[in-house]
Amino acid sequence: GWDAQVAWPYVDQSPDYLPTREELLSDDAIEDLKLMAQQTGKYYTSAPPTAEDWEGLCVIEVPPATTVAMPQGEYNAVENPGILLVLGGGELKISGNMWYYGVIYCACSGRPKLRL
Numbered sequence: 001g002w003d004a005q006v007a008w009p010y011v012d013q014s015p016d017y018l019p020t021r022e023e024l025l026s027d028d029a030i031e032d033l034k035l036m037a038q039q040t041g042k043y044y045t046s047a048p049p050t051a052e053d054w055e056g057l058c059v060i061e062v063p064p065a066t067t068v069a070m071p072q073g074e075y076n077a078v079e080n081p082g083i084l085l086v087l088g089g090g091e092l093k094i095s096g097n098m099w100y101y102g103v104i105y106c107a108c109s110g111r112p113k114l115r116l
Contacts, residue, residue, distance in 0.1 A: 030107055033085060034059050051075070057083050064089030076101040 037043040037059035044053070044060045047068045055075050060068055068090055076082035081102035086092045092106055 025105060025107070030085065030087070033057065033083065034061070034087070037085075054084065055082055059085045059087065060090070060092075061087040062090035066090040067093050069093045069095070070098065070100075072096040072098050074099040 037057050042057050048054050051073050078101050083102055084104045086106045
């Protein structure tokens with residue numbers, strides 16, 4: 001059966017506890033997702049060109065201080081969530097009416113850069 005301690009070993013931490021990036025998603029896991037995105041044409045070095053490109057697995061790797069603006073819209077579905085990874089230290093900007101079903105993960109050094 002499902003064990004909360006195995007699935008989420010930080011369950012007993014204080015509510016203010018924020019795990020490190022490595023505790024959430026290992027470097028190997030990030031590299032695996034990046035490789036999968038490259039193999040399926042879902043790896044970008046700037047904002048994806050169309051709304052459909054943001055769906056499913058989408059990896060965006062941009063230089064630090066680069067802002068990637070996510071267009072308004074509805075992405076993925078409850079029954080088919082996506083994974084959006086922003087790598088390289090860039091900033092993800094989300095504004096307006098937007099629904100994203102899945103995980104948005106900004107892997108950067110220092111504080112995550114996500115603007116709503």
